[in-house]
Amino acid sequence: MRNTYDVIVIGLGIMGASALWRVASKCTRVLGIDASSPTHSYGSSHGNSRIFRRAYWEGEKYLPLLNQSDLLWKELEELMQQKLLFRTGGIFVGHQSSHVVAGSIETARKGGIEHAVWSESETRSHFPAFNVSDGSQAVFEPGAYAISACEARLGMLNEAVHQGAIIEFGNSVTGLQTSGLGMRLSTRSGQTYSAKAVIVTAGPWIGTHLLPELERYIEPRQIPVFWFKPKTGFGNLFSSDQFPIFLYEHQDGALLYGVPSILSNEPGVKIGFHNRQQTPAAPNWKNIPVHKRYLDEISQVVGDLFPKLQRSPIQAKNCFYTLSPDESFLIGESQALKSSFFASACSGHGFKFAPAIGDALACMAVGLKPYVSLAAFSADRFYNVSPEFRECPPGSTTQSLRREKPQSRVDGAHHKE
């Protein structure tokens, strides 16, 4: 294998897979390196499904990235000639003044996004699986969908390979330094590589060996996700053609998300808290069982909201969020290492943005202006303030929701070495 490249992408979760796909069409000598195997379950990008929605309660600053990502997801699905996007529609439920309802309406209006606002009785009649409480509202976004996550990531890697990129799994980058006009990398296996530019998309590991300047702006947290089976006779209420992706803001500020089962190997509806049940964790954390009190807590909320789901989850797993202090993204060029471009700290909601973020990183790495401005996601916003993360003592379940004010085949067996 050669050791000189135009661009090297370090870390092939969804951000790196996308960056590799986009950069492989822009230059000829491209390498992607990942510390783990093609379908590993560390980091944040594994699993069957992720939500895509554009009526983004979190704020309109995300709209340009969302709009470009929407186009690129559809392009990827066409390229792959395989169903990748499950057009379930999405509902965002809460009380009228809740962050989720008010914020989704505001972004939908500003972005000209098709939507409807429903009373509780309209919500129940459109989606009888939901037992929404009196006085609640729902924003329905017909264009929202669920992404087949693992297939999408593998599809991006395959497209990159088809365009000539080389991928190396099971080798981690242990050192990164400037060299002449470009960068030099060393790896755990003892190789060194050089490149005109590097893209660092190493998730929660980004600060450890690679870009220490980002370490203080990143907090990895473990968070559980659960699967619930329908009660006997009610499976049709929860099938992906009857049941939308959803967000539900409880009166106490807890935010629940959910996705219908879109692949046959998924044991039920996937549901989790977005802003609760988080525990700070080291990036090299290994999977541990989900705490019983978290099972009890989610069973209570799910039992009330979806009486036709079995009350106890059939499966529960711990996953990983990499948070930034304001729970938005960190994207840009390293201050310390010129020609190094990064995206991380996607704060538990980055997957849907990956095509546009990958494209922007690819543009920057080859000296082009990104199609979408990334100014709102620059790490500069933290440089002169001391970063503070939302409080999360181990075992805490009391965080409240915050709204920001004004992002060959690789299938586990065959890959180019």
Ligand SMILES: Cc1cc2nc3c(=O)[nH]c(=O)nc-3n(C[C@H](O)[C@H](O)[C@H](O)COP(=O)(O)OP(=O)(O)OC[C@H]3O[C@@H](n4cnc5c(N)ncnc54)[C@H](O)[C@@H]3O)c2cc1C
């Ligand atoms: C349970 C759960 C549900 C989610 N749901 C949604 C959703 O519905 N919609 C949404 O938009 N987002 C969602 N997210 C968030 C989204 O999945 C993440 O933002 C996204 O996957 C982050 O991807 P990444 O590529 O930045 O990082 P990662 O997935 O962590 O990838 C980093 C990669 O870098 C590699 N690596 C690390 N160090 C090195 C090194 N030194 N050398 C080489 N390789 C290295 C790792 O092996 C890994 O493959 C969810 C996250 C979780 C955990």
